Amino acid sequence: MAILLGSIADDYTGASDLANTLTKNGLRTVQTVGIPDPSLALPDVDAVVVSLKIRSVPASDAIAAAASAERWLRQRGAGHVLYKICSTFDSTDAGNIGPVTEALSEAAGGGVVLVTPAFPETGRTVYLGHLFVGGQPLNESPLRDHPLNPMHDANLVRVLTRQSRNAVGLIDLTTIAAGPGAVKARLDALSTAGITAVIADAIFERDLETLGEVALETPVSTGASGLGLGLARALVRSGRKSSGAATTADAIRPVGGLSAIVAGSCSKATLHQLDIAERSMPVLRLDPERLLAGPQEIAAAISWAGDRISAGPVVIAASAAPETVSRLQSLHGREASGHAIETATSIITAELVERGVRRLVVAGGETSGAAVDRLAIPAFLIGPEIAPGVPVLRTVGNAQGDMLLALKSGNFGGEDFFTAALAMMH
Numbered sequence: 229m230a231i232l233l234g235s236i237a238d239d240y241t242g243a244s245d246l247a248n249t250l251t252k253n254g255l256r257t258v259q260t261v262g263i264p265d266p267s268l269a270l271p272d273v274d275a276v277v278v279s280l281k282i283r284s285v286p287a288s289d290a291i292a293a294a295a296s297a298e299r300w301l302r303q304r305g306a307g308h309v310l311y312k313i314c315s316t317f318d319s320t321d322a323g324n325i326g327p328v329t330e331a332l333s334e335a336a337g338g339g340v341v342l343v344t345p346a347f348p349e350t351g352r353t354v355y356l357g358h359l360f361v362g363g364q365p366l367n368e369s370p371l372r373d374h375p376l377n378p379m380h381d382a383n384l385v386r387v388l389t390r391q392s393r394n395a396v397g398l399i400d401l402t403t404i405a406a407g408p409g410a411v412k413a414r415l416d417a418l419s420t421a422g423i424t425a426v427i428a429d430a431i432f433e434r435d436l437e438t439l440g441e442v443a444l445e446t447p448v449s450t451g452a453s454g455l456g457l458g459l460a461r462a463l464v465r466s467g468r469k470s471s472g473a474a475t476t477a478d479a480i481r482p483v484g485g486l487s488a489i490v491a492g493s494c495s496k497a498t499l500h501q502l503d504i505a506e507r508s509m510p511v512l513r514l515d516p517e518r519l520l521a522g523p524q525e526i527a528a529a530i531s532w533a534g535d536r537i538s539a540g541p542v543v544i545a546a547s548a549a550p551e552t553v554s555r556l557q558s559l560h561g562r563e564a565s566g567h568a569i570e571t572a573t574s575i576i577t578a579e580l581v582e583r584g585v586r587r588l589v590v591a592g593g594e595t596s597g598a599a600v601d602r603l604a605i606p607a608f609l610i611g612p613e614i615a616p617g618v619p620v621l622r623t624v625g626n627a628q629g630d631m632l633l634a635l636k637s638g639n640f641g642g643e644d645f646f647t648a649a650l651a652m653m654h
């Protein structure tokens with residue numbers, strides 16, 4: 229299998245978001261969970277998205293994991309590797325977007341890397357280096373209250389500079405509107421000035437098409453699904469994409485079994501989706517304090533689900549509003565609280581699968597990573613889109629048999645996302 233495009237995603241929901249975008253734009257794509265075991269039979273594809281859980285780990289761990297994935301992708305023919313980050317640039321001053329971008333670039337021989345989290349379809353745009361989420365600057369959006377990576381600065385040149393060893397530049401919208409030639413000339417000038425990463429503006433998909441065309445001529449880029457769209461369209465336009473359409477129908481063959489939703493995302497969109505789900509499904513709100521205190525809350529949740537799940541889907545959520553999250557974090561620490569809750573929700577998920585759940589929605593990137601790791605799912609085929617950024621996934625090589633999943637980024641999906649997702653999984 230020789231692949232045209234490789235990607236390393238810093239979390240699992242982000243990986244499925246990118247895989248969805250690449251598929252929609254004509255690339256046959258598979259999502260692997262880490263570097264797959266050589267015995268795993270992967271389909272013949274144009275693009276592989278390797279999902280890693282490296283958004284909120286120490287930078288040195290993130291670099292090591294990304295470097296191994298990059299080597300694996302290059303060995304399979306990837307001429308370009310996209311480091312898939314969050315469209316809301318989720319990270320801290322310690323990284324990991326800057327350190328991983330620099331490491332991947334150095335591994336590929338250096339040069340300047342285009343960086344943009346723009347994803348216009350979900351309202352993420354970048355202008356003069358400032359990231360907007362819908363109509364709000366990043367630091368005024370709900371991302372200011374993210375449990376793990378609260379974002380307090382919309383100026384991405386500044387944010388990336390704080391995470392980088394080398395200087396960071398900007399390619400503004402005027403240059404991008406002038407086309408690929410103008411972008412290349414600006415990149416060359418910035419590179420001569422010693423800059424190794426540039427934040428690129430992008431408001432419309434045409435901006436990302438221009439950036440994709442330029443990025444494809446370089447070994448590495450860093451961005452969200454918008455840049456994936458640009459790269460995929462550039463590959464198709466250039467005629468480099470092999471024949472064979474990207475179809476999704478095969479991925480949603482029915483799997484039967486029970487269905488469940490597990491949420492650990494505390495994002496505004498997820499909190500509202502949970503409120504809406506309460507009108508049509510049993511929803512258990514976990515007590516975060518009790519979750520941290522010992523295994524009783526997990527056992528109680530599994531017993532609660534066991535009493536109801538044969539009658540229809542159930543929802544189990546650790547999610548809480550910012551004030552509650554802050555209170556827990558002030559008692560137990562930010563990372564310790566997040567990690568303990570991810571562990572608890574992943575144990576609950578595995579128990580539900582043990583009891584026959586085969587159709588599963590997980591809300592939250594870190595939450596999804598912990599759950600998929602505990603289930604030891606090796607890879608996913610990409611099915612149809614439920615909402616922008618969220619496809620139905622079908623497991624590949626799963627020990628428990630075929631399952632259908634949706635890994636929902638906290639901020640994605642309309643208010644009826646959970647019922648919409650389950651309606652597409654049979």
Ligand SMILES: Nc1ncnc2c1ncn2[C@@H]1O[C@H](COP(=O)(O)OP(=O)(O)O)[C@@H](O)[C@H]1O
Nearest residue numbers: 375493495546548566569570592593594595638
């Ligand atoms: N009630 C809570 N208090 C504190 N942290 C929580 C709570 N519920 C979930 N979390 C943690 O918040 C984090 C949410 O991140 P994530 O799953 O990536 O969601 P999102 O996709 O919204 O970013 C996880 O680490 C999760 O364990």
Ligand SMILES: O=C(O)[C@@H](O)C(=O)COP(=O)(O)O
Nearest residue numbers: 241242245314315593637638
């Ligand atoms: O780019 C995006 O916004 C998503 O693909 C993504 O990475 C979301 O991360 P989480 O909100 O942590 O799921």
